[in-house]
Amino acid sequence: MKRVNKLPLTSQCHHWTRLGEVPWNLQKYWQQRFTIFPYYNEGIYMTPDAWFGVTPEPVANQIARDLSSIISTSKTTVIDLFAGVGANAIGLALATAEDGSTPRWExxxxxxxxxxxLACAQHNASLHGVADNIIWVLGDSFKFLDTLLNSPENLEDDLQVDVESTALFASPPWGGPGYSTDDIFDLNTMEPYNLDQLHGAYRRMDHALYLPRTSDLRQISKLVPDGSKIDVVQYCIEGASKAMVAYLPATRDEDEDTHMES
Ligand SMILES: C[S@@+](CC[C@H](N)C(=O)[O-])C[C@H]1O[C@@H](n2cnc3c(N)ncnc32)[C@H](O)[C@@H]1O
Structure with a gap:
């Protein structure tokens, strides 16, 4: 798996400026474009599917601030495992350390x-001046992590990061636009990746999971090492929650064993 330089925008990538250009099923999302990207008119590019799953930029920036404070400063690398059109990656690249002058993440x-x-994400990051501060990887993030954990020598040098000083951010797909109308969202049924798959792949590193706002907290609690307290934050815009983020610590194999026995 390789880092990629600037990819070309394709016919799938668009910056719609008039309602008439927007397919009917995306019009309600496009009407919220300035909530999603306050600087949309600077020339933000999206793919059609991205409208359903993009993190609104104000939320992405708040998550980046929260990650900076919740995750230990001993973690110096962060990996956005589902970059989409870039809102979270951009927020992470813009985040500053406590002194306010240096980037939070090396x-x-x-x-x-x-x-x-990914081409849209790179383009949007360039509008924010951070495209060159992000290492872009085109591929399956589960395969990427597996290689990082088990055969890092197969990665290029600048992707061979120290696992102990790395944190993960994951905003996976939740199952499409009508992902669930249940009062409580069952994370075991989330598609295409359920909570166990995500946590199983990430558990060796501190990780933040961006999940439906009604996610079942009992399922998240099961992942918390005994005696630990975690942050689970609801992110709201205009008085309504958009999503929750669970900030989960790395677990050691002993923690997992204790869970299995209890
Ligand atoms: C909910 S969107 C992420 C939105 C992103 N946070 C943003 O603000 O634009 C999920 C993204 O994950 C991508 N994706 C799905 N499976 C993936 C995988 N195994 N590895 C990497 N990306 C994946 C999809 O193509 C989609 O762009």
């Missing part, structure tokens, strides 16, 4: 499976 890596979506 390295920000952003992984995305879909080339046109």
């Amino acid at each position: 390295k920000v890596i952003a992984v995305e499976l879909d080339a046109p979506t």
Whole structure:
């Protein structure tokens, strides 16, 4: 798996300026474009699918601030495992350390499976002046992590990061636009990746999971090492929650064993 330089925008990538250009099923999302990206008119690019899953920029920036304070400063690399059109990766690259003058993260890596979506992310990051501060990887983030953990020598040098000083951010797909109308969202049924798959892949590192706002807290509690307290934060815009983020610590194998026995 390789880092990629600037990918070309394709016919899948667009910056719509008039309602008439927008497919009917995306019009309600496009109407909220300035909530999603306050600087939309600077030339933000999206793919059609990205409208359903993008993190609104004010939320992405708040998550980046919260990650900075919740995650130990001994973690110097952060990996955005589902970069999409870049809102979170951009927020992470813009985040500053407590002194306000240096970047919080020495390295920000952003992984995305879909080339046109990644091209939009790179373009949007360049509008924010941080495209060159992010290492972009085109591919499957589960494969990327597996390689990092088990055969890092197969990665390029600047992707061979120290696992102990790395934190993860994951905003996976939740199952499409009509992901669930249940009062409580069952994270075991989340598609295409459920909570166990995500946590199983990430558990060796501190990780933040961006999840539906009604996610079942009992399922998240099961992942918390005994005696630990974690942050689970609801992120709201205009008085309504958009999503929750669970900030989960790395678990050691002993912690997992204790859970299995209890
Ligand atoms: C909910 S969106 C992420 C939104 C992103 N936070 C943003 O603000 O634009 C999920 C993204 O994950 C990508 N994706 C799905 N499976 C993936 C995988 N295994 N590895 C990397 N990216 C994946 C999808 O193409 C989609 O762009």
